Amino acid sequence: MQHYALLNGAYTNETLYNLKPVRAEGTYLYNKQNRKYLDLRSGLWNTSLGYEKVLYQQVSDKFTQILEQRLPYIDIHSFQHDSYDEVAQKLLQLTGKAFKRVIYTNSGSENTELALKIADYLNKKSSKNRILAFKDSYHGTFFGGVSVSGIDQEINTSFYPKYGDVTFLDYPKNTEDERRILDELEGIAGRYDVMVIEPILASAGVYYASIDFFNKLLQILRENQVITVFDEVATGFFKTGMPFFFQHLSEVPDLLCLSKALNNGITAFGCICVKEELDDKLQKSTRTKEHFSTQNGNLLGMVSADTVLDYYLKEKNSIEDSVKCISKSVQDIFDAQSIHYRNIGVMTSVRTAPGHAIQLVKELEKLGILVYLYINDDEEGLSIMPPFTIDKAVLEKTLTMIAKKVLKHQ
Incomplete structure (x- = not known):
């Protein structure tokens, strides 16, 4: 039994991911077994600059x-x-x-x-x-x-x-x-x-x-x-x-x-x-x-x-360039795969078939990819909002993996 609770739909301590991060580095979270997870949700849209050692040392x-x-x-x-x-x-x-x-x-x-x-x-x-x-x-x-x-x-x-x-x-x-x-x-x-x-x-x-x-x-x-x-x-x-x-x-x-x-x-x-x-x-x-x-x-x-x-x-100019680069990568890869998505800057949503969003999120977790789940009255899907500091090659490889998974759920 855990001795804390969340009002997270129910009175419980259940979370979206079965993951206990113990450290972070760059754009990754790590568990006790040192398995890394690419954070494409920017810490629930907080960590736009990732988990960069120099920045955190300055704050420390x-x-x-x-x-x-x-x-x-x-x-x-x-x-x-x-x-x-x-x-x-x-x-x-x-x-x-x-x-x-x-x-x-x-x-x-x-x-x-x-x-x-x-x-x-x-x-x-x-x-x-x-x-x-x-x-x-x-x-x-x-x-x-x-x-x-x-x-x-x-x-x-x-x-x-x-x-x-x-x-x-x-x-x-x-x-x-x-x-x-x-x-x-x-x-x-x-x-x-x-x-x-x-x-x-x-x-x-x-x-x-x-x-x-x-x-x-x-x-x-x-x-x-x-x-x-x-x-x-x-x-x-x-x-x-x-x-x-x-x-x-x-x-x-x-x-x-x-x-x-x-x-x-x-x-x-x-x-x-x-x-x-x-x-x-x-x-x-x-x-x-x-x-x-x-x-x-x-x-x-x-x-x-x-x-x-x-x-x-x-770093204003370099950040703006990074955002343009991330947006272009999303558009190029998802357009090529005919993925249904919306994108502005680093903010992207990918629509799934009804009832498929949570399954897709969990499948991506098994691949070491963390995204955000959204649900509204009309549709559901996943949201992607990578840190500005993400490596372009890593992002494009990951987006290609996501696109392949999404095609099974749209």
């Missing part, structure tokens, strides 16, 4: 310095520390001039709570919060996430009252869908306070819409005084080719939610970046505003983020 050195000072914890609401502003400056350098300030959190789920609070503080148009989100989107499992995650509404139906009145829009699958959804939004947007947007439906299977659609979506929301929240926990930090998905657009969201690859998953860590106009409103607002949790601004999280952000800023 900074951890040692903090622990020698016996300062792993200070309260960000009571004390100041240089790293708070240093990390914020590097984040804002990567996001560009559109954003003015950073608020630290512990996770993507907490980001959703904070973003909804900010919308309530600044933009509540009636007695109830009125929120827009996409069906099949995912925004975490805290109270706000339970309210606005479209993909989990069936299992979350018992949690009422939720954060507010939430309307779920279809996520467009084609140009006709895009026109229909924008037309629908034009008629209703003025009644809403905020829209929480996952620009690419990562957990649901890497669905993405056109750049034109997102520009028009943000324009309509801005014209109707609706605060826009981009949840880039999954898409952020180069996964779509640019540092952030919103940078593909001419329009800019009001709030940007980040976590996961922000510090390569080394500690629990997240943040929200606040656009300049919204920052001004928050400063001028006289309403009492409150949000904190004990570990916000944890110094181990701060220095791990600082190290990873240094890498992103220094």
